[in-house]
Amino acid sequence: MVSEPGARPGLTLAAVAVVQFMVSLDLSVVNVGLPQIAAGLGFGAVGLTWVIHAYALTFGGLLLLGGKAADRYGRKRVLLFGLGLFGLASLVGGFAQEPGHLVAARAVQGIGAAALAPAALALLTTTFPTGRARVRAFGIWSATNAAGGALGVLIGGLLTEYAGWRWVMFVNVPMAACALALAWRGVTAGPPPARSSRPDVLGAVLATAGMTLLVFGVVRTDQYPWTSPVTVTTLAVAAALLVAFVHVERTTTREPLIRLGLFANRSVVGANAYNLLVGAALAAAFYFVSLYLQRVLGTGPALTGLMFLPLALGVVAGSVLAIKLGYRLAPRTLLVIGGLLTGTGFAWFGLISPDGTFTTDVLGPSIVASVGFGLCLGPLVSIATTGVARHESGTASGLLNSSRQIGASLGLAVLGTVAHHRTGPTVTPETLNDGYALGLTLSAALLVAAVLVALTVLPRTSPPSGAVQSDDRDPLPARD
Template sequence: MSGGESKFGRAVAASGAGAEGRPGIVLAAVAVAQFMVSLDLSVVNVGLPRIAVGLGFGAVDLTWVIHAYALAFGGLLLLGGKAADRYGRGRVLLFGLALFGLASLVGGFAQEPWHLVAARAVQGVGAAALAPAALALLTATFPSGRARVRAFGVWSAMNAAGGALGVLLGGVLTEYAGWRWVMFVNVPMAVCALALAWRAVDAGPPPARDARPDVLGAVLATAGMTLLVFGLVRTDRYAWTSPVTLTTLAVAAALLAAFLFVERTTARDPLVRLGLFANRSVAGANAYNLMVGGAMASAFYFGSLYLQRVLGIGPSLTGLGFLPFALGVVVGSVAAVKLGYRFAPRALLIVGGLLTAAGLAWFGLISADGAYVTHVLGPSIVTSIGFGLCLGPVVSTATAGVASHEAGTASGLLNSSRQIGASLGLAVLGGAAHARTGPAVTPEALSDGYALGLTLGAALLVAAVLIALVVLPRTGAPRPSERDVDGESSTARPASAA
């Protein structure tokens, strides 16, 4: 794909006129960046038990390897999108890639738990910059037509491939190269994406210079959510009614209240217009996504620990054991596209949520004398298909009735709600699991704790279904005119591609 002169690049050059770079290389850079971010979300999970041993993490403190990334990514994602609009998508993409790669390199050399947690937080900052910039760059480069459909098809494929291969690659690297390679693996991908983006992105003037991004709002939101999670996680050491816990949660609430005040009064470009939540589709979809994010992040966490710490399966086989889950998500996503022609997104969210809840409840029956085939494989298939059914419809619902100039904000908000939900859910469910386990580290005690966490995850999915039933408006199935030229339902189309 040298010089942007590939067949695909030439074919879409006309549709990419006026974009920020050469279409073929832009697509390659964005694809590698998306694959890297998607892979990072899953590659670390399999390595958690070895990371805990290698750096001396405690049972609860280990969750901060996930929290640090999810909170920074989710809390700063909207700011990253605003920065890309103001300072230039190419510039922000290059910055995000460089920061992500550097943090991955530093994290791989971590010697203390806080070293890795800090590196993961910086990774989250880099991801929050590069992810919206890459998607906005792709949208600008391929504004319409079949080239746009194909480009977003490549983007979606790399997103799915990263998640699927991450669990397998994480297991292989952890077992045969060491846990540090779950961090190092990002470095060559970041360098590759940087090289491609450097060649492809035009260093012209930024597209907008209207209002400055609301940095204060982003800091307040991220700090408030981080302190909230910190307070929840530390309830294993300090009771809910202790002065330490109450003070921590009160300060977190004050920071979040200050964030809402700033969003209402700032003279800068706010991260999100609060009136957007008056739209029931936006409010309901984000609340639904918050619950799903919490349940699924916890399921990955508990599932990985159960396979390795209770069943004694090695990291590489654990990664292989997660592959049916990844394939089930693909099956569910494809089914959502087909069913989206006949059923409203709300109906698919209800069915998908119930199916996912059933899978997690089944998963919650794990025991110390369980086996992969009987206690993991079946629940994984049911859970993953249900989860896949939810992915497209929740994106479509979150942007329904939103003005075109706020579609990007609505899409970014949905991504933020999933990341923040993942951190909050893991904090609450992880704390409950640790309390059930107690000081013992026997397979029976660990299994009981993980089972409780998975069962509570099923309860979160039931809550998500109730939100879909009560909050989301009733709509009909998409009409034939709402399907694009290639026959894809608007239910399955990425919001960012709309």
């Protein structure tokens, strides 16, 4: 397997890095500014949550379709379309005058992200197919991915306090333009994609609706309990849609949205299960730590964002370390080490105190958890797309991104509900602290489950350099 003829790998890597930073940034950049957004546009308490969920739902729900579109219509074409849509939605959202305007813009941002994220990751996979160059490329990708998510809180806090909340939307416009220019010049169109059959539109509708409704049902448990008719009906309909999707994918005469044979590959199954659990834990932990700093310790938006800087730097450091270790250790080994470190950091976070300080309660666990998370990112993406046929790399990338976003939405909804119940009706710094501490401890438990998945599901592999470890001697089976 070789990269596309005439490709410019450096520009391709730069474009993909900017894309991933921007997409990750938008998952967290609005969080610190939510109170100012509510005051500026007149959001109610329930409606305000949709500033986050509108993006996460459309992003996670449409990623499979985005991956299929990248495979079918060409990765460069889909990447450019997604970048244009994302940048335009960000510009419109920055000028929003009503709550509905901003929620709609965030939803369109999610649609653009669902198109460009799997296309960018598939380009990275095909441009750097094997060896040390692949380890380095995925290390850079993971660093920008992690930095975007972690720095989103810092950037959002600084922009909200010193430039106004609208700039959490405007900030995407120059990044989208930069990535568009890099992709236009550095990414080759590739060979014409095969279009031997019509796309499975019904499967795309069922999968997107099922995943979106599943996340919607769980997210709304803060208003409707798990046993309420609304929640039970919503989740039942979501399950029925997903079962119907599987049936359609097995029986359709059209080109399926995702070939179910992909799930015979242990790498695909294990990596996505691991990713789902890590996404759930990370989203919840970021949320709880941000609220702990602001609502328990009384820290302002800009300073809260600044306090996330060690976490961001730790993720980047872990990603760089993963590149060096990736030449000597198998990806599965790095996932185990990184998962255990991240889980240890979250368990440490679970000891937060209402009388705590940033130095004693936040700084240490931030460093441990972030370095561990950085170790996971590159190896996870690499192993999830290894052994997948070239023409399905976009689909596999979309599936991986989807599992992260679905996990994030589900994890935040479930752990947020648990924390809310622990807090109880009397809201004080002490009760809030108890709820956040429980949520962070449960996040650590999710990381333990992810490590068990890595040990029991993922196949043993050899490191790219050929330096075989004693516990990872079997080559990865290229199942397809």
